[in-house]
Amino acid sequence: MLHATGPMLTVDVGEQETVETDIDDVLETFIGGRGVATRLAHERVPFDADPFGPENSMFFSTGPMQTSNMSFTGRMNCTSLSPLTGGLLSSNAGGFMSRNFADTGYSVVEFTGVSDELVVVHVRDDGVEFEPVPDLEEATVPETTEYIEETHGLSEEHVACIGPAGENRVRFASIMTTESRAFGRGGLGAVLGAKNVKAITFAGDSRRAVEIPPVQMDVHREAATSDHIMKQQGTTSVTDLANEVGALPTRYFSELKFEGVEGINGDRVAEKKYKKGTCSSCAFACKLPTRDEERGVETEGPEYETVMSFGSNCSVDDIVDVMKSNELCDRYGIDTISGGNAVAAYLASEDEFGNVDLIHELVEKIAFREGVGDLLAEGIARFHDELGVDNWTVKGLDFAAHDGRTLNGQGLSYAVANRGADHMFTTIYAWEYPLVAQDEALKPTGLEGKAPHVVRQENARALEDCGIVCRFSRGFMTPERFEGLFGADYDDLLAVGSKVVELERHFNNQRGFDRADDTLPYDLPDFEAALDDYYAQRDWNEDGTVPDGYVDDAPVSAD
Structure with a gap:
């Protein structure tokens, strides 16, 4: 392998x-x-x-x-x-x-x-x-x-x-x-x-030689020649769809559609894009170098998650204002999702939605822990009571933009993900919008039969992270190409991903995490049954813990 x-x-x-x-x-x-x-x-x-x-x-x-x-x-x-x-x-x-x-x-x-x-x-x-x-x-x-x-x-x-x-x-x-x-x-x-x-x-100059099978060039050629909307709009290409189906968190998660979406959607981002942007060796080039010369704003992005956190969730309908928030977060070293959601929580508590000057001021206060920024810097799970707002987190991590109240499988994924309410742990939202072929799509509402899909997608995403292969390779990196590149049966490769998820879970179990942490701040139909099914699919205990003796703790010794 x-x-x-x-x-x-x-x-x-x-x-x-x-x-x-x-x-x-x-x-x-x-x-x-x-x-x-x-x-x-x-x-x-x-x-x-x-x-x-x-x-x-x-x-x-x-x-x-x-x-x-x-x-x-x-x-x-x-x-x-x-x-x-x-x-x-x-x-x-x-x-x-x-x-x-x-x-x-x-x-x-x-x-x-x-x-x-x-x-x-x-x-x-x-x-x-x-x-x-x-x-x-x-x-x-x-x-x-x-x-x-x-x-x-x-x-x-x-x-x-x-x-x-x-x-x-x-x-x-x-x-x-x-x-x-x-x-x-x-x-x-x-x-x-x-x-x-x-x-x-x-x-350095000591890169190790690894023989990569020639199928890599098939992937590279298709990435270069494909006509994909992400090459113009990045992840913001999903903004209008998310709003249309009611999966775009708005005004600190109190609503699911944003009336100002046309001011922050993929078209607006594409208008501000001034050159191609990419990552090392990637011909897909889905990144978003953007600028607004009139207001002196230049950044990379915003991506869809930032459009949600600093846009709809803060009730901001001007893409340049969101670009400015993105720029500030990159400058100070702040996660744009958690940063925007923390700011949105404060705006909710003060009835200040849409106050752009306050939003940008709060980003700086968070970075330097000045004034109320010191409180907001602790994260929503730690400050929500003091501000009198709901705790929109799972395991302390606040929610990403694909709302699980509409995309129910994504909701289940948020609940069980080892790192909390993170959309990239399964990306199962792609099957529920859907962003995949209709014959692969899942009905967005309901949880019946969703647990096996969540498990498989968790394993597949973990496998990508071992490789390391970008999430946006979906449609290019087929199971057959994984097999061709990694020299193993795809089910065996998914088993590696499964082991990674289980190691994370076992570690967190030792720190006190269990079923009580696999929860949501909203109700989904048959959620407890789906949770039982998820644990059963993974052969875990009903309390959300990995069985004793399941993990090999053989030490890694230094030379």
């Missing part, structure tokens, strides 16, 4: 020491990316670790496809304990860093400990340098990448960094790469901030 190659490098930022570890057995079993990082975290991070403590590790990992030139592979994985959810969480970012990471020759780089001073950690194939950077305290993401380029000659494509939000431990702070791409959900930027690491750079 095709898998990533190379050792793990452990970087103790407190002791400023490094150790290499042979992890071939883990790579052979879990392929790479999220799977390998999850397996390593399960063994190396104490179940009772504090997300902000020195014992919490952060794992950056790549997969075998990052040694290829195939489209949909310009991504990489980051795994750690989330300060927002309290559970093990993996986040996936695009851009151009993954291949620079692969050039170090490592398949995984683990960061542990806490530095005594603010540092940039330079990871190269010939060693690691710890650079004190006191002058970068609370520097923005562009300021940080500019410093690294001027001082070290490394472009933004080599850099993963945090903004002020990460340093100030905003619980939904992002790690930014290529300036505008984010390891967004779950607050991993705050973990890096707690370690007193401002930025990490990756460079």
